[in-house]
Amino acid sequence: MTHAFTHYRQQQLVRFLAVLLSITFCASLTAAEQSQTLILVGSELSSCSSLNMQQCDKNTQIAGKAEHLFSVTAEKVKKITQQWPSTNQEVKSSTVKVLLAIKAKSSTSITKPALLWHWRDIDNTQLNSLSEQEYHFVMDMLEVPQLSSQGQRLAEQVNPSLNNEPTINNILQFITGSLKVANEQPSVLAITAASRDPYAAADFTQGLLSTASVNSQWLALTPALVKAITTNTCEKLPQYRQSEMRLYNREAIYPDRIQAENTLCSNGVNSLVKLINNSTGVIFNNGEQDLTRSVLFDENNQAYPWTKALQTRPVVIGSAAGAAIQSGGKNTSGNIATITKGSSLLALQADINDSSMFNLAGGLATFNYGMIDTHFSEQNRTLRLATVLDKTQQKFGFGIDEATALVVIKSSAGNLMTVIGKSGVVYLKAKGNQHYNYSYWPAGSVIDIANEDFTLSQRSINKALASIKIPALPLQRFGSILTNAKLRSLIQAMCLSQEQSTVAQQDQFILSLSVQANTAYHRINKDQYGCAISHLELAVSTF
Numbered sequence: 001m002t003h004a005f006t007h008y009r010q011q012q013l014v015r016f017l018a019v020l021l022s023i024t025f026c027a028s029l030t031a032a033e034q035s036q037t038l039i040l041v042g043s044e045l046s047s048c049s050s051l052n053m054q055q056c057d058k059n060t061q062i063a064g065k066a067e068h069l070f071s072v073t074a075e076k077v078k079k080i081t082q083q084w085p086s087t088n089q090e091v092k093s094s095t096v097k098v099l100l101a102i103k104a105k106s107s108t109s110i111t112k113p114a115l116l117w118h119w120r121d122i123d124n125t126q127l128n129s130l131s132e133q134e135y136h137f138v139m140d141m142l143e144v145p146q147l148s149s150q151g152q153r154l155a156e157q158v159n160p161s162l163n164n165e166p167t168i169n170n171i172l173q174f175i176t177g178s179l180k181v182a183n184e185q186p187s188v189l190a191i192t193a194a195s196r197d198p199y200a201a202a203d204f205t206q207g208l209l210s211t212a213s214v215n216s217q218w219l220a221l222t223p224a225l226v227k228a229i230t231t232n233t234c235e236k237l238p239q240y241r242q243s244e245m246r247l248y249n250r251e252a253i254y255p256d257r258i259q260a261e262n263t264l265c266s267n268g269v270n271s272l273v274k275l276i277n278n279s280t281g282v283i284f285n286n287g288e289q290d291l292t293r294s295v296l297f298d299e300n301n302q303a304y305p306w307t308k309a310l311q312t313r314p315v316v317i318g319s320a321a322g323a324a325i326q327s328g329g330k331n332t333s334g335n336i337a338t339i340t341k342g343s344s345l346l347a348l349q350a351d352i353n354d355s356s357m358f359n360l361a362g363g364l365a366t367f368n369y370g371m372i373d374t375h376f377s378e379q380n381r382t383l384r385l386a387t388v389l390d391k392t393q394q395k396f397g398f399g400i401d402e403a404t405a406l407v408v409i410k411s412s413a414g415n416l417m418t419v420i421g422k423s424g425v426v427y428l429k430a431k432g433n434q435h436y437n438y439s440y441w442p443a444g445s446v447i448d449i450a451n452e453d454f455t456l457s458q459r460s461i462n463k464a465l466a467s468i469k470i471p472a473l474p475l476q477r478f479g480s481i482l483t484n485a486k487l488r489s490l491i492q493a494m495c496l497s498q499e500q501s502t503v504a505q506q507d508q509f510i511l512s513l514s515v516q517a518n519t520a521y522h523r524i525n526k527d528q529y530g531c532a533i534s535h536l537e538l539a540v541s542t543f
Contacts, residue, residue, distance in 0.1 A: 037178045037315050038366055038408040040323035041171060041421070042374045042400030044286045048162040049204055056162045064157030065203070069109040070142040072102045085137045085246070094126045095138060109144045133246050136196070140248035145255075153256055158207030167403050167422035167443075172208070174407070174420055175317055179214055179281050182314035186280035189219040191310075193295045194287025194321050197247060198222050199254040205285045209317075219275070219282070220261035221295045226304065229272065234265035273306045281315030284322030289340055292325045293363060301361045316366050320374045323400060327372040328362025332452065333395045337388065338363045339373050344383035344482045348509055348540070358388050367408065369454070370396030376426055377401045377488035377529075382438075383509075383540065389430040396454070399426035401488075401529075404443060417447035417454065423529045426488075427454055434540040438513070440491060440533040442524040456522065456534055464522040464532070470496045478504040481511055488529060495521040495531035512539040 048056035050064030077099050084092045102118045110118075119127045130138070146154040163169050179186035188209050192201035202218040210216035224240035224247075227233075233240075237258075241247045251258045264272060276282070284292060296307045310316075318326050327336050342350075342357040350356070358371075371392075373385045376399030385397040400406050404421035419425050419441045427447075429437040439456075441447060446457040473493060481487050481504035494502060494513060498521060501514040513536055520534040 035182075035314065035409075035411040036312070036366070037182070037410070038326060039171070039175055039178065039315070039317045039405050040326060040367065040372060040400060040408070041317070041319040041403075041405045042323065042376055042425075043320050043402035043404075045168055045171065045208055045319045046165065046403075047158055047160045047168060047172075047204075047208060048164070049156055049158040049207070051156045051204070055164060056159075057164050060162050062157050062159055062162070065146055065154045067111050068200075069144040069146060070112060070115045070139070071109045071144050072099050072106070072115075072142060074103070076141055077103065080138060080141050083137075083141075083248070085133055085242075085248075086131065088131070088134070091126075091129055091131075091134060094123070095130065095134070098122050098126055099138075112139070115142070136246060137248055140250070143249065143253050145252050153254065156203035156207070158204055158210075160208065165403060165422075171403075171405050171421050174405070175209060175281075175283075175315070176211060176214055178315050179209075183280040185215070186213075186315075187215040187217070187278070188281040188283060188315070188317075189276065189279045190216060190283050190285070191219050191221050191292070191295070191322075192285045192287075193221055193223065194285050194289065194292045194325075196245075196287070196291070197250070199247075199250050199257040201285055201287070202254070202257050205283060209283060218257070218260065220257065220264045221272075221306075222261060223291070223294050225261050225265055226295050229265045229269055230298075230304070234262065237262060237265060269305050273309050276306055276309035276313070279313060281317060282310055282313045283317040284319070284325060286320035286322055289321045289325045289338055289363065290359070292321065293338075293359070293361075296325075296364055297361070307364070311364055311366055316364075323406075324372045324374050325363035326367040327365070327370070329365030329368040331368050331370070331394075333370075334393055335360050336362045336365070336368055336371060336394060337392045339371060339384065339388055342384060344380055344387075345506060345509075347384045347387035357384070358392065360392060369408075369449075370394055370398060372406075373397065373399045375402055377423065377485045380482040380485065380487065382426060382428070382487055382538075383482065383511075385426075386428055386430070386434070386436050386538070386540070389428060389436075390432075390434065395430050395452075397426075397428040397430070399428070401425065415449045416457070417441075417449065419443050419445045419447075423488075423527075424532075428538075429453075436538045437516075438491070438533065438536045438538040440488070440495075440529075440531070442527070442530045442532055444524045444530075445532055456520075456532055460524060460532070461520075461522055464524060465526065465530075467498070467521075467523060468496060469498070472497050473499050473502055477510075478502065480506060482506040487511070491533055491536065492529055492531050494536070495533050496523075508542050510541045510543060512541070513537070514539070 050062040101122050148154045190205040192198035195201035206218045223244040227240045337358040337360045339358045389397050401423035404423045406425045407418045424442040427439040446460045448457045504511040518535045522532045524532045
């Protein structure tokens with residue numbers, strides 16, 4: 001991408017955001033507390049940071065924590081021996097033996113790759129014998145605290161202005177604008193419960209939206225905090241970090257984050273709810289949906305006292321798993337599940353059930369139009385979403401591509417959607433018997449919501465670019481269609497060539513794509529995936 005083209009796209013985006021934010025502002029004047037903006041991102045909001053320099057412009061330097069460091073000492077080996085987390089004594093003994101051998105090789109702090117390299121060099125089989133819990137326990141215990149020159153914890157520093165992916169900045173600009181529309185002096189709470197180690201993820205997620213005009217702070221809503229605050233046992237937080245989260249030694253690595261968790265617990269549930277209610281927005285990070293769900297609902301699927309407050313923030317942001325957990329509640333088709341794992345091929349091949357690929361209890365339910373899936377086209381998840389729609393008898397599914405956001409603007413004046421970022425959003429409507437309407441909304445699309453359906457707005461159609469005719473697709477069956485984002489590429493080619501039908505295949509499954517009476521193609525932007533598709537029929541069969 002040339003500098004001139006990037007500048008052109010940014011100028012376009014600024015104008016587009018101005019229109020959308022003015023819509024939000026007008027709605028907020030009439031709807032007050034009822035208005036809400038959801039910003040659902042299809043992937044991690046990967047940004048330039050001291051721990052993530054590959055996302056930075058070339059020749060960039062950022063002060064701050066640059067890597068996680070580890071050391072093997074006699075004292076640490078002793079603690080590992082005493083606190084071993086499982087009953088597997090054989091693995092315990094062999095682990096201690098390897099660690100003592102590493103200690104003899106290296107007495108200084110080293111990176112995780114270097115540590116693992118030593119381990120594999122000594123006994124690769126032994127490393128592979130560790131369970132997930134045992135592996136994380138050893139790594140947690142070996143991690144080294146890092147301090148700044150002032151003696152404070154050395155934190156990861158985030159600087160999105162140095163990002164080498166401009167579309168992420170576009171999304172971040174929209175988030176900031178939405179927060180400022182909702183409140184002239186906005187505050188946002190960062191929830192990192194989706195991470196195995198939410199304390200480690202706190203610096204990045206909090207720093208992502210921290211600007212001169214936005215007060216961003218980490219909310220220590222961890223599984224350990226939930227257990228302690230709901231049972232009035234804050235003094236047991238150290239035990240709960242181990243029992244509920246399988247985390248160890250975090251007080252040595254992130255003492256300030258642990259102190260924030262202790263304070264939040266001591267202040268009690270009412271103070272937590274008030275803190276959330278006083279915030280303008282909340283951001284949910286990427287990771288494991290089930291971990292986030294565990295701080296929203298108890299084991300009986302009952303909402304915690306603070307869940308409603310989170311659900312009703314004026315601005316709710318989710319990245320990847322943090323976006324997917326927003327779907328939930330009920331609509332006219334019944335309960336809205338959250339998709340948790342699995343591939344399209346696995347979904348097609350297996351007799352999936354509630355516990356294997358989706359959770360019928362759903363998520364936070366800020367988004368109740370249908371199910372959300374993320375990393376969508378890039379991870380070839382169209383048939384995963386389609387299959388779960390059929391299994392749960394839901395009608396609508398929304399698949400968000402990477403570095404792309406589906407924005408939902410709600411107000412008493414009416415709701416609408418738009419797409420911002422790099423690529424687009426797939427909208428699937430289940431018709432039964434493995435037949436679906438497939439629509440693709442590129443970045444820049446505005447979507448009308450009416451009569452339980454979602455359509456490309458007339459304003460988007462009116463602003464569409466002139467068609468560019470490309471050669472017709474060859475008369476062939478396109479193979480391996482559920483790999484390498486081929487389905488999105490094929491459908492984009494259909495749009496540009498004004499194709500009427502084509503056929504693709506993955507293993508024993510045939511995908512038939514056909515124009516219907518209400519199918520329409522419109523070029524929304526000049527990018528690779530800029531062609532909007534409305535109501536293309538997708539049918540799945542086997543041979």
